[in-house]
Every structure is written in C-alpha cells, then in structure tokens.
Amino acid sequence: MKGLQFFRDIKTAWKSIWSSKIFRAHFFLTVVIFAVVAHYCTLYISTWEIRRGTSLLDPLLNMLTPRDFSVYIFCILHSAILLSLFFSLDDPKELLKAFQAYSLLLLLRTSFIYFIPLEAPKGMIYLEDPFVGFFLNSVHVVTKDLFFSGHISSMFLFIYFSHKKFWRTYLKIVTPILAALLLWQHVHYTVDIIAAPFFAFICCKLIDVLNERWEYGMGRIRFRRWQYR
Numbered sequence: 001m002k003g004l005q006f007f008r009d010i011k012t013a014w015k016s017i018w019s020s021k022i023f024r025a026h027f028f029l030t031v032v033i034f035a036v037v038a039h040y041c042t043l044y045i046s047t048w049e050i051r052r053g054t055s056l057l058d059p060l061l062n063m064l065t066p067r068d069f070s071v072y073i074f075c076i077l078h079s080a081i082l083l084s085l086f087f088s089l090d091d092p093k094e095l096l097k098a099f100q101a102y103s104l105l106l107l108l109r110t111s112f113i114y115f116i117p118l119e120a121p122k123g124m125i126y127l128e129d130p131f132v133g134f135f136l137n138s139v140h141v142v143t144k145d146l147f148f149s150g151h152i153s154s155m156f157l158f159i160y161f162s163h164k165k166f167w168r169t170y171l172k173i174v175t176p177i178l179a180a181l182l183l184w185q186h187v188h189y190t191v192d193i194i195a196a197p198f199f200a201f202i203c204c205k206l207i208d209v210l211n212e213r214w215e216y217g218m219g220r221i222r223f224r225r226w227q228y229r
Contacts, residue, residue, distance in 0.1 A: 053117035
C-alpha cells in the first residue's frame with residue numbers, strides 16, 4: 001500500500017506544480033542547459049586527454065596495491081543515480097534543483113580539469129564503465145579527468161537533495177565505500193576524493209539559495225501541503 005501511495009504522491013505533486021508558469025520555465029530551461037552542459041563538458045574532457053599533466057605524490061595510494069573494482073564501482077554509482085532519481089520523483093522542485101546543481105557541478109569540474117591538468121595516478125587500473133565511457137571516450141580513452149572526483153561529488157549531491165531519511169542514510173554509508181574503492185583502484189588521487197564533497201556542497205547550496213531568494217526562483221512557488229506532498 002505504501003508503494004501505491006508513493007506513486008499517487010508523484011502524480012499529485014507533478015499535477016499541482018505543473019500549473020505554475022515559473023516551474024514550467026525552470027523545467028524546460030533546466031533540461032536544455034543540462035543537455036548542453038553535459039554534451040560540451042564531456043567533449044572537452046575527452047579532447048584534453050592528450051595534454052601532459054602533473055603527477056602528484058600520494059602516500060596513501062603508495063600503500064595500496066591496485067585492484068580492479070570496476071564492477072562494484074559501476075553498481076554502486078549507477079544504482080545510486082537511478083534510485084535517487086526515482087525517490088525524488090514525488091518532490092519535483094528538489095529534483096529540478098538537483099539537475100541545476102549537477103549542471104553547475106559539471107561546469108565547475110570541467111574548469112578545474114582544464115586549469116589543473118594531472119597525469120593518471122601511478123598503477124591506475126582503467127575504470128571500466130560502459131555508460132560513462134560511451135559519452136567520455138568518444139575521442140580518447142579518458143583517464144585524466146581527475147580533480148575533482150565526479151563519482152564522489154555526484155554522490156554528495158544525491159545526499160544533499162535526497163529528502164527520504166532511509167535513502168540519505170544508505171548514501172552516507174556507501175559513499176565512503178565508493179571512495180575507498182576508487183582509491184584502491186588508483187582511479188583518483190586522495191586530494192580528488194577529499195575535495196569533491198566541498199565543491200559539490202558549494203554548487204548545491206548556491207542553487208538552493210538562488211531558488212529561495214531570486215524573484216523567479218522555485219522557492220517562490222507555493223502550494224498547500226495537501227496539494228503538493
């Protein structure tokens with residue numbers, strides 16, 4: 001019964017909020033911006049792979065013998081993506097803000113990759129991810145998209161915008177595990193992992209504040225609780 005109620009909540013939420021011109025404008029603009037940003041960021045990251053970068057000294061990685069955890073990393077990340085989207089369907093405003101924050105996060109990460117070119121960590125085992133590889137490896141096999149970690153920053157974004165306590169708890173448990181697997185496989189330097197939550201928080205918080213304070217932000221959309229949730 002709870003499952004059926006969840007789907008009813010989704011229908012009610014979207015039916016209620018879709019009547020708002022502000023939300024519809026946000027929706028279409030967000031979709032377009034996200035598609036453009038995702039396309040060009042992946043294109044440039046792939047193209048920059050041929051640049052020579054800097055190798056960092058990383059004492060933690062030196063203590064870890066590289067092992068291939070590609071399957072586990074793939075399952076953790078992509079299941080988190082799909083289920084986070086699913087569990088957010090009954091809260092359209094938060095879902096849309098998450099896409100806006102992710103677009104900003106992609107722009108910020110791509111900028112850092114450009115301005116801080118790094119060589120792949122010594123002993124890196126290439127991360128097999130067919131889905132990401134389909135978009136990123138269109139020009140070159142990408143191994144230098146390092147600072148900061150896209151995996152960990154994405155997981156933190158899911159934590160920030162998840163409004164279901166049980167799902168936030170799960171994400172908080174698996175994110176450190178994912179970080180450990182990435183380091184063990186030498187996919188990232190330690191600094192890439194440590195910096196990721198910080199930059200993700202900046203993007204999420206900025207989108208939150210803008211939507212609350214801007215005249216046409218989604219924070220201006222008001223519905224009766226029984227209508228929206």
